[in-house]
Amino acid sequence: MQFPLTAFNNVSAANPWTYIIFGLIGFGFGFTLEMSGFGNSRKLAAQFYFTEMTVLKVMFTAIVTAMVLLFGAVSLGILNFNLVWVNETYLASGILGGLIMGVGFIVGGFCPTTSLASASTGKIDGMLFMLGGFVGAFLFGETEKYFDYWYTHAGYFGRVTLDEVFGIPVGAVVMLVVLMALFMFWGAEQLERIVGKKDMSHEPKLRLVGAGLLAAAAIGIVLIGTPSTEAKYDRLSFNRTVEGQQVVFTADEMLSTRQAYIHPGELLATMADDRLIASIIDVRPEADYNLFHIVNSVNIPAADIKSVVPSLLADQTPNKVYVVVSNDETAATQAWKILVAEAVPNVYILEGGVNHWITVFGQDEDGIAPLTSNVDEFLRFAFPSALGNRYQCANPSPLMEWEIEFDPMIQLQLKRDKSGGGCG
Amino acid sequence: MATKSLFNRTPKPYVHPYFGGMVLGIILFLALLLTGNGLGSSGATSRIVTAATDLVAPEHVDTTPYLLKLAGGDKNPFDDWIVPVFFGALIGGFSSGMIFGRVKVETTKGPSISNRTRWLVSFLGGVIFLYGARMARGCTSGQALTGGTTLAAGSWVVMFAIFGGAYALAYFVRKLWN
Numbered sequence: 001m002q003f004p005l006t007a008f009n010n011v012s013a014a015n016p017w018t019y020i021i022f023g024l025i026g027f028g029f030g031f032t033l034e035m036s037g038f039g040n041s042r043k044l045a046a047q048f049y050f051t052e053m054t055v056l057k058v059m060f061t062a063i064v065t066a067m068v069l070l071f072g073a074v075s076l077g078i079l080n081f082n083l084v085w086v087n088e089t090y091l092a093s094g095i096l097g098g099l100i101m102g103v104g105f106i107v108g109g110f111c112p113t114t115s116l117a118s119a120s121t122g123k124i125d126g127m128l129f130m131l132g133g134f135v136g137a138f139l140f141g142e143t144e145k146y147f148d149y150w151y152t153h154a155g156y157f158g159r160v161t162l163d164e165v166f167g168i169p170v171g172a173v174v175m176l177v178v179l180m181a182l183f184m185f186w187g188a189e190q191l192e193r194i195v196g197k198k199d200m201s202h203e204p205k206l207r208l209v210g211a212g213l214l215a216a217a218a219i220g221i222v223l224i225g226t227p228s229t230e231a232k233y234d235r236l237s238f239n240r241t242v243e244g245q246q247v248v249f250t251a252d253e254m255l256s257t258r259q260a261y262i263h264p265g266e267l268l269a270t271m272a273d274d275r276l277i278a279s280i281i282d283v284r285p286e287a288d289y290n291l292f293h294i295v296n297s298v299n300i301p302a303a304d305i306k307s308v309v310p311s312l313l314a315d316q317t318p319n320k321v322y323v324v325v326s327n328d329e330t331a332a333t334q335a336w337k338i339l340v341a342e343a344v345p346n347v348y349i350l351e352g353g354v355n356h357w358i359t360v361f362g363q364d365e366d367g368i369a370p371l372t373s374n375v376d377e378f379l380r381f382a383f384p385s386a387l388g389n390r391y392q393c394a395n396p397s398p399l400m401e402w403e404i405e406f407d408p409m410i411q412l413q414l415k416r417d418k419s420g421g422g423c424g
Numbered sequence: 425m426a427t428k429s430l431f432n433r434t435p436k437p438y439v440h441p442y443f444g445g446m447v448l449g450i451i452l453f454l455a456l457l458l459t460g461n462g463l464g465s466s467g468a469t470s471r472i473v474t475a476a477t478d479l480v481a482p483e484h485v486d487t488t489p490y491l492l493k494l495a496g497g498d499k500n501p502f503d504d505w506i507v508p509v510f511f512g513a514l515i516g517g518f519s520s521g522m523i524f525g526r527v528k529v530e531t532t533k534g535p536s537i538s539n540r541t542r543w544l545v546s547f548l549g550g551v552i553f554l555y556g557a558r559m560a561r562g563c564t565s566g567q568a569l570t571g572g573t574t575l576a577a578g579s580w581v582v583m584f585a586i587f588g589g590a591y592a593l594a595y596f597v598r599k600l601w602n
Contacts, residue, residue: 004460012503019508022459026512027519028451029463029565034520036444041532041546043438045601048594054441059569061445062452066573069453084460087562087571089578094567097560098582101553102589106597108549109532111564112557113465113513115550120514121521122529124539125546132550137470138477139551140558144490151559161575173575185442207442 002235003079034117041109041118041125048106051196053188060181068217071174075224077231082313082343091155108132159314171222178218182211229306233341240411251340260336261351263406264360267323270410271296272398277320281305283335284326284354288379290386294357295395297325305335309342321410322347327354327377345413355380360404362393433525452573461505462570466557468510470494471501506566534601545600560585 011018036058037043046052073079105111110118110129118126144151163170185207192198236251240259254260262270270278280297282289289299300308312322322344326332332349339347350357358381362368367384368391389395396402438444456462471494478485478495485491495501521527533542557563560582562571568586571579 003457005458008459011505013500018505022505022508023512025451025455025463026509027516029448029509030513030516031520032444032448032451033513034517034526035439035524036441036448037438039517039521039526042534042601045534048590049598049602057441058445058448061442062448062569063572065446065449066452066456067575069450070456070573073457079457084456084574085462086574087567087576087579089576089581090561091578091581094560094578094582095585097556097558098585099589100556100559101563101586102591103593104549104553104556105586106590106593107600108546108553109601110546110549111553112469113563113565116465116510116513117517118532120518121527124529124531125533125542128543128547129550132547133466133469133554134473136551136554137466137558138473140555141470141474141488141490145488148489157578160577162577162580163575165577170575204440210442210446
């Protein structure tokens with residue numbers, strides 16, 4: 001079984017049970033916040049006067065616990081991290097918005113979810129914070145148009161995680177965060193003793209055991225490491241509808257039954273289909289790409305394919321179909337394996353590659369001369385000059401009657417609901 | 425202090441912060457494992473307001489870029505995981521309050537301000553916080569907690585900005601709390 005479950009991809013009134021599951025998650029969330037004391041604004045505000053460090057302790061215990069479990073599950077191959085929502089990085093709006101939130105926090109004494117825990121237990125200040133929150137969210141919706149460009153573009157880095165920023169393995173980051181948290185807990189207890197004048201001698205010894213467990217789990221994650229692309233590939237499953245029946249295929253079966261390959265006719269039909277967006281990834285060497293390529297295709301040489309995965313994952317367009325293209329099929333199939341293993345949805349391979357494409361659409365075009373060669377991934381046409389996509393057959397008119405017969409293979413898989421992620 | 429207690433019980437003490445944090449962490453992990461989404465709430469605030477706006481002035485929603493994404497045309501602004509999480513959190517908070525005897529109509533505040541002042545600043549704080557939360561695309565839950573867990577680079581920046589902002593201003597508003 002592969003987590004996260006695809007059953008939760010789309011939350012809507014059409015699937016009432018998804019509301020129930022997320023409602024239960026919210027229930028646990030509100031319950032723990034209240035029982036930790038976050039319904040009381042004084043307890044929250046005390047954090048900023050160093051008298052009581054409950055906020056820091058609860059928050060960082062939650063972060064390190066969840067982080068160790070999350071990356072533990074990723075290491076063991078249970079959870080595909082590429083399918084987990086990762087907040088995209090918007091530095092400018094993130095920093096300014098964060099500072100504004102800080103002001104709201106110290107003035108109002110709550111953050112949004114703690115105000116829910118407070119309001120629901122009858123605290124008038126919690127209710128008023130919640131009410132103010134509706135006004136603030138309303139004001140943002142009304143004023144966003146004045147800085148829309150800044151909001152969407154300033155300091156945008158997409159889906160990027162700390163291990164990528166620092167260029168170190170993810171296990172090492174987990175380890176460092178655990179160590180940092182343990183150091184902060186130690187510091188927080190010193191502050192509570194000195195500034196808050198609390199007697200810390202009766203603190204449970206069990207917390208030292210917890211600290212030890214966290215550190216041990218982090219070491220485990222460092223030692224196991226993250227699963228390779230090959231390991232993720234072996235775990236894949238594809239849900240397909242075959243003759244009205246739901247059938248599950250492995251990735252290798254998708255290739256052997258040719259369901260991952262689309263005919264040039266289907267690619268042309270997809271490019272012309274207003275309901276779909278065809279994103280053509282040309283993995284050939286740049287020289288071949290410059291000689292000839294299908295219109296609107298992007299050249300990403302096979303060796304670089306892994307580097308574009310984060311940007312493909314961050315793309316939230318639900319009706320996008322990726323088509324990998326090489327001269328024949330070998331290179332494109334290799335790239336397909338990497339992309340599907342990294343959880344990029346809706347990826348197909350152009351059957352027979354560019355050679356097949358030109359055979360279908362460019363047979364009669366002046367200047368394009370066929371070459372004979374048995375070498376795989378060899379561009380078996382000669383071109384008068386490197387016109388790229390300005391050959392007629394690079395952009396065949398979909399209106400022409402090509403009289404092509406093909407079995408349509410594209411079955412759009414709905415993406416995970418990322419409509420806003422995090423605090424969407 | 426307490427003006428009215430619904431059940432006249434002595435409130436039980438809060439759980440130990442490390443224990444509360446651990447439980448919260450397990451819930452957050454389960455959410456990420458099962459659904460691929462973490463925790464959040466400020467997005468729901470936005471969606472509820474937008475739903476109300478959509479009732480009163482649908483043309484306005486259809487001409488405002490930010491609202492268009494949430495409720496343009498026939499789109500239901502409630503069709504998002506964060507909405508049930510929001511209402512679940514309200515019920516969960518209430519349940520915990522009931523179990524531990526903390527459901528009371530009262531105002532939590534520092535000793536040197538009046539109830540009225542506290543009400544005014546909490547309302548103001550709510551306005552400011554949610555404005556910032558929508559700008560940063562998430563609050564302490566959606567950015568700091570969830571993004572912190574998934575090691576999202578931007579979320580760690582937001583987290584430090586929240587605490588930076590609060591600590592920077594804390595001295596100047598100390599009368600509110602001490």
